[in-house]
Amino acid sequence: MKLKQLESLLGDLQQFSNPKVELEQYPTGPHIASRLLYTAENSFDDISNKVVADFGCGCGTLGAAASLLGAEQVIGIDIDSQSLELASMNAEDLELDIDFIQCDIGNLGWRGQIVDTVVMNPPFGTRKKGIDMDFLFVALKVASRAVYSLHKTSTRDYIRRAALRDLNASSAELLCELRFDVPQLYKFHKKKEVDIAVDLWRFVPKCSRGR
Amino acid sequence: MRLLTHNMLSSNIKGVTNGFPLRIEVEKVVEKQVEINHDFLRNIFPKIDWKAFSDASRIMGYNELPEEPPEPSVLESDVEFLGKFHHALLELHLEEGALLCPETGRKFPVSKGIPNMLLLEDEV
Numbered sequence: 001m002k003l004k005q006l007e008s009l010l011g012d013l014q015q016f017s018n019p020k021v022e023l024e025q026y027p028t029g030p031h032i033a034s035r036l037l038y039t040a041e042n043s044f045d046d047i048s049n050k051v052v053a054d055f056g057c058g059c060g061t062l063g064a065a066a067s068l069l070g071a072e073q074v075i076g077i078d079i080d081s082q083s084l085e086l087a088s089m090n091a092e093d094l095e096l097d098i099d100f101i102q103c104d105i106g107n108l109g110w111r112g113q114i115v116d117t118v119v120m121n122p123p124f125g126t127r128k129k130g131i132d133m134d135f136l137f138v139a140l141k142v143a144s145r146a147v148y149s150l151h152k153t154s155t156r157d158y159i160r161r162a163a164l165r166d167l168n169a170s171s172a173e174l175l176c177e178l179r180f181d182v183p184q185l186y187k188f189h190k191k192k193e194v195d196i197a198v199d200l201w202r203f204v205p206k207c208s209r210g211r
Numbered sequence: 212m213r214l215l216t217h218n219m220l221s222s223n224i225k226g227v228t229n230g231f232p233l234r235i236e237v238e239k240v241v242e243k244q245v246e247i248n249h250d251f252l253r254n255i256f257p258k259i260d261w262k263a264f265s266d267a268s269r270i271m272g273y274n275e276l277p278e279e280p281p282e283p284s285v286l287e288s289d290v291e292f293l294g295k296f297h298h299a300l301l302e303l304h305l306e307e308g309a310l311l312c313p314e315t316g317r318k319f320p321v322s323k324g325i326p327n328m329l330l331l332e333d334e335v
Contacts, residue, residue: 049251072251099216103328109223111231114258
């Protein structure tokens, strides 16, 4: 599938109608989602025929992209039932076969390393401090090949240090810097649209069988 | 929820030493066909907890899997077995029912195929 085609399909997905501030719900736009998954698949072979988990899946954009690029099994995890309903609907619209689980990532009970790759756009931690690291911690325990994650550029050095020193990553590769459009979703947003500089990371967990 | 997913999920309630596997209570099972991928099945086979998987398949109404895991060589040559493995792992969906913590018996409801694993305050 071509990148443009993937981006176009993802653009048809339904987004949050009433995003919840305290969960930092923003949709991962089709532009970023398509590039993240396209890179994961074409540069690293981390998606097709693999088991992929989308942590904090929200309306399911990343998981849908993984499925469209040939993931054998996709699992979407989110704490919010409305998001999961939306994600289910989106998966159905694209005729994709995705399993969803409702749970708090911090309390996820998981066995083994069946999941090959975790893809995620975790909350940045503006509402609940440290939650981006909680997500990364769990992702590196669950994935056996790689974790793809988006974090604010302003946290770049901290993320690299923490991932390698504390979170069991054997490598932390900065793939690229992106601008994340946050549209005026919430009443406290003063500007019509704001660009946040965001880093796309690829982490490899220790004791993995991948590259 | 497929049995592949069930094979990864465990109960994380405070105080529980082994929350795997979750017991399954069936209200509604749905079968959805997906294309078989032999290589995928061969790769995933060593990672599956076979006992939990075959027990779960029987609860879901499918009785074709052996209780003991087959020798890996079976996956190389036995296409019929691969078909059964594929069917149980990826084509049976628990649509309505519950997953139960093996130690406390606490029920995690499954609705529209989605298990709700959210813990209460005192379970964290």
